[in-house]
Amino acid sequence: MPSKADILILIACAIAFILGVYLWFTGNHEQGMFAAMWVPALLCFGIYFKLLCQRK
Numbered sequence: 001m002p003s004k005a006d007i008l009i010l011i012a013c014a015i016a017f018i019l020g021v022y023l024w025f026t027g028n029h030e031q032g033m034f035a036a037m038w039v040p041a042l043l044c045f046g047i048y049f050k051l052l053c054q055r056k
Helices: 004-025 029-036 038-055
Strands: none
16 A cells, blocks of 8 residues: 555656646647656655665
8 A cells, every 4th residue: 555655656646747848739838857867866865765764
């Protein structure tokens, strides 16, 4: 069962992805790529803190 933090990380990734796609298709290619680059960074952030919690 995913925790509240997992769900929040996934929501943040979804928002960043949707924003990146929106910006890309409205002609703002550089801003779209910048927003889309946050998706893997947020996922890594979530994995890192998940591993820290399991380590204790």
